[in-house]
Amino acid sequence: MTETNWSVPETEVVQRVHERLDAAGTDVLATVVDVEGNAYRRPGAKMLLDDDGPGVGSITAGCLEDELRAAATGVRERGEPETITYDLMEDEADVWGMGVGCNGVIDVLLEPLDETYRPAVEAFADGRDVAVLTVLSGGVDGFEYGDRVYYDPDDGGLVRPDGSPAEEWPHATLTSMADDLARRGRADTVTVDAGDGATLEVFVDGIAAPAELVVFGTGHDVGPVTELAAKNDFRVTVAGFRGGLDLADRFPDATRTVTTSPGSLEDDLQLDERTHAVVMTHNFVDDRLALETLLESPAPYVGLMGPRERFEEMLDAFADEGRVFAEDALESLYTPIGLDLGGGSPYQIAHSIVAEVLAVENDRTPRHLREREGHIHDRVDAAADVGAGPTPE
Amino acid sequence: MTETNWSVPETEVVQRVHERLDAAGTDVLATVVDVEGNAYRRPGAKMLLDDDGPGVGSITAGCLEDELRAAATGVRERGEPETITYDLMEDEADVWGMGVGCNGVIDVLLEPLDETYRPAVEAFADGRDVAVLTVLSGGVDGFEYGDRVYYDPDDGGLVRPDGSPAEEWPHATLTSMADDLARRGRADTVTVDAGDGATLEVFVDGIAAPAELVVFGTGHDVGPVTELAAKNDFRVTVAGFRGGLDLADRFPDATRTVTTSPGSLEDDLQLDERTHAVVMTHNFVDDRLALETLLESPAPYVGLMGPRERFEEMLDAFADEGRVFAEDALESLYTPIGLDLGGGSPYQIAHSIVAEVLAVENDRTPRHLREREGHIHDRVDAAADVGAGPTPE
Numbered sequence: 001m002t003e004t005n006w007s008v009p010e011t012e013v014v015q016r017v018h019e020r021l022d023a024a025g026t027d028v029l030a031t032v033v034d035v036e037g038n039a040y041r042r043p044g045a046k047m048l049l050d051d052d053g054p055g056v057g058s059i060t061a062g063c064l065e066d067e068l069r070a071a072a073t074g075v076r077e078r079g080e081p082e083t084i085t086y087d088l089m090e091d092e093a094d095v096w097g098m099g100v101g102c103n104g105v106i107d108v109l110l111e112p113l114d115e116t117y118r119p120a121v122e123a124f125a126d127g128r129d130v131a132v133l134t135v136l137s138g139g140v141d142g143f144e145y146g147d148r149v150y151y152d153p154d155d156g157g158l159v160r161p162d163g164s165p166a167e168e169w170p171h172a173t174l175t176s177m178a179d180d181l182a183r184r185g186r187a188d189t190v191t192v193d194a195g196d197g198a199t200l201e202v203f204v205d206g207i208a209a210p211a212e213l214v215v216f217g218t219g220h221d222v223g224p225v226t227e228l229a230a231k232n233d234f235r236v237t238v239a240g241f242r243g244g245l246d247l248a249d250r251f252p253d254a255t256r257t258v259t260t261s262p263g264s265l266e267d268d269l270q271l272d273e274r275t276h277a278v279v280m281t282h283n284f285v286d287d288r289l290a291l292e293t294l295l296e297s298p299a300p301y302v303g304l305m306g307p308r309e310r311f312e313e314m315l316d317a318f319a320d321e322g323r324v325f326a327e328d329a330l331e332s333l334y335t336p337i338g339l340d341l342g343g344g345s346p347y348q349i350a351h352s353i354v355a356e357v358l359a360v361e362n363d364r365t366p367r368h369l370r371e372r373e374g375h376i377h378d379r380v381d382a383a384a385d386v387g388a389g390p391t392p393e
Numbered sequence: 394m395t396e397t398n399w400s401v402p403e404t405e406v407v408q409r410v411h412e413r414l415d416a417a418g419t420d421v422l423a424t425v426v427d428v429e430g431n432a433y434r435r436p437g438a439k440m441l442l443d444d445d446g447p448g449v450g451s452i453t454a455g456c457l458e459d460e461l462r463a464a465a466t467g468v469r470e471r472g473e474p475e476t477i478t479y480d481l482m483e484d485e486a487d488v489w490g491m492g493v494g495c496n497g498v499i500d501v502l503l504e505p506l507d508e509t510y511r512p513a514v515e516a517f518a519d520g521r522d523v524a525v526l527t528v529l530s531g532g533v534d535g536f537e538y539g540d541r542v543y544y545d546p547d548d549g550g551l552v553r554p555d556g557s558p559a560e561e562w563p564h565a566t567l568t569s570m571a572d573d574l575a576r577r578g579r580a581d582t583v584t585v586d587a588g589d590g591a592t593l594e595v596f597v598d599g600i601a602a603p604a605e606l607v608v609f610g611t612g613h614d615v616g617p618v619t620e621l622a623a624k625n626d627f628r629v630t631v632a633g634f635r636g637g638l639d640l641a642d643r644f645p646d647a648t649r650t651v652t653t654s655p656g657s658l659e660d661d662l663q664l665d666e667r668t669h670a671v672v673m674t675h676n677f678v679d680d681r682l683a684l685e686t687l688l689e690s691p692a693p694y695v696g697l698m699g700p701r702e703r704f705e706e707m708l709d710a711f712a713d714e715g716r717v718f719a720e721d722a723l724e725s726l727y728t729p730i731g732l733d734l735g736g737g738s739p740y741q742i743a744h745s746i747v748a749e750v751l752a753v754e755n756d757r758t759p760r761h762l763r764e765r766e767g768h769i770h771d772r773v774d775a776a777a778d779v780g781a782g783p784t785p786e
Contacts, residue, residue, distance in 0.1 A: 006613040006616065006739070007613060007614075007616050007617045007739045007740065009738060009740055010738045040614060040675070040698075040742075041737065042737045045737075058613060058614075058739055061610075061612035061613050061614035061615075061673075061675055062612040062613045062614075062675075063612070063675065065613075217454075219454035219455040219456070220399040220400060220451060220454050220455045220458075221400075221433060221451075221454035221455075222454075223399065223400050224400045224624075228621075228744070231617075231740045231744075232736065232738070232740055232741050232744055233736075233738060233740075233741070280454070282433070282454055282455075282456065305433075308763070308766055333763075334761060334762075334763050335762075335763060336762040336763065336766070337762065338761075338762050339732070339748065339752075339759055339760065339761060339762065340752070340757045340758065340759060340760055340761070340762050340765050341748055341751040341752045341755060341757055341759060342751065342752065342754070342755025342756065342757040343625065343626075343751050343755065344434065344435045344438075345402060345403045345625070345626060346399070346400045346451055347400065347402055347624045347625055347626070348625050348626070348751065349433075351621070351624075351625055351744070351747065351748060351751065352748070352751075352762075354744065355732065355734055355744060355745070355748040356761060358734040358735060358736050358741065358744065358745075359732075359733070359734045359735065359761075361735070362734060362735025362736065363735070364733045364734055364735040365733065366732055366733060366734060366759055366760055366761065367732065367733055367759055367760065368727060368731075368732060368733070368749060368752075368759065369727075369728075369729040369730065369731050369732065369733050369745075370701070370726075370727050370728060370729065372733050373701055373729070
């Protein structure tokens, strides 16, 4: 069992699906459609089972991959999709067996990769959010198991893989749900009313366009930020104000490199609400020129390297020019940049920056997950209190 | 100018210094000894200027590397150390020139790499904290610029590079400072009383042994955790309870791999207060067996993958066996594991885990650095208040 392609970024999984679709092979696509209990991945996680390769992507942490490969052979031969339920709830008797041991119940949709999946990969390649809607329960008049339509948030309607409107599908519930899931890149299964008292189970797989990270700067320290951001599924643009620096060679993990100027920055970068920016030119004036545009843009995250006093000097310089930023423009500014993790090496600095961008992108308050749920021994104490009555301080 | 070795982890820089010392070349070691203003790296940051290579490590984000290479040639020829001050405070006239632009004033010690540095790299290789003390001001009777002694926290004394006691050095201030800096891996310059009213300026460079991260588990998801932890300067041990899995091949970023059993876990792993642990076997019983030892160990961080309810079940199972953990044992437990960054891909999960370990290792409360200092517009508002008098709510 070859294992090299398990931990690729999600963006690469979708890109690989696109390539294999173009190659018109007989691959099988596996998608987690439902999860109960303690599973490693969420619904929507994908693994492509190449007809002749090791596969790419991950469904579990290694619990199911062999089983999936075997099941894929059957799906490939029959040419029909199939949903398989894997019950991984722990069997105590197996504790010292060789099984790696996993938890949870996972439903996986296995399907022959064919042209009905093309609108998803093309939307992804174009940087558009999309949702793939697949019927999981058959038997309702006019709907078969595996029937598929797409939701495009820009259009707002449901269309068949060939682009024709899917008028017979129940629109109201599905489009509002698909809209939300497509933008967030999340997936869920929903049961909808299909008329005449019948219900339809539909898997709604939202595939969000990857968020973009624009890194202003061309110093060595841009390298680790670019590398770690790409591994975390950002499309990374490295932007410099001066040409001739061979940016594409120096930052191989960047999706693109741009040599821009203050006047054309907006046109060159198409900043929107899915664009995040890190400003690290190490040049006071260059940083200011980048900020001037970024702070007025819809970018939800603008990180600025350097101590806070440096930004206060920039604000003074802006004020001298009569330039004052609205309060919500400063809401997007993160300086000093990064989460407070205490590291000082190039990779540690980059790790704290990318962690911060992830938190903002996902609208999270960065803190220990255990704090979000309350510390374990508070719960344990509380449980003990119930049994033993109030305890003194 | 070759740039490939700039962003290596710090551990690799020290390892490379060790290799080059063994090779007895004519390399030059550059160490940041002081920083004023806005610099990218802290004192103690190192760059090795090979006599025939591109160098390894980083002093700035690319602002000084060419100048350092030129200065190294002189140091190499003269065979004498030299401290050079680089004033990178911005020159506004250079804004549109080709300089990459940097801030701050940086003092760099350049020295021919020779046997006087061997105790530092050997301590590092042995996993011992060490401090290198170097005289930066000469002219005091008995002390020359560049004179060097070592502090070993286990011994508590100052010794010369040949191992003999450095009795003439002023011990009291230097040893307490060196002790603190060696353990924390930080560096600083101190002025000490050298007797007869004379003072001595000494650079104290603490080089802490890298912290260790033990990862319990052998699933695919261990790969990204191992990779990101190694980039962030942890020595990573991958530990499994079952043999025959070819762990070293599967986890090439691990410093070592161990097949252990519950009974020999403590002996195999030497858990101490610089050891952190991540438990991700995906097996309820294996996780419990690892936790049973880890929670009683001095390890400051024990992260457990899975929902919190799963650990509560473990506590119930422990309680059934009459096993109760002290409250401070549970202080080290982090479950669910990781910082709340919202990502769900293998790399995003690993990123949030390694970010959490870094924060605990460095004793930080994970949050936006801007929150630590108060949000910028609070300060701006406060400043405005001073000028304009109290503003209404």
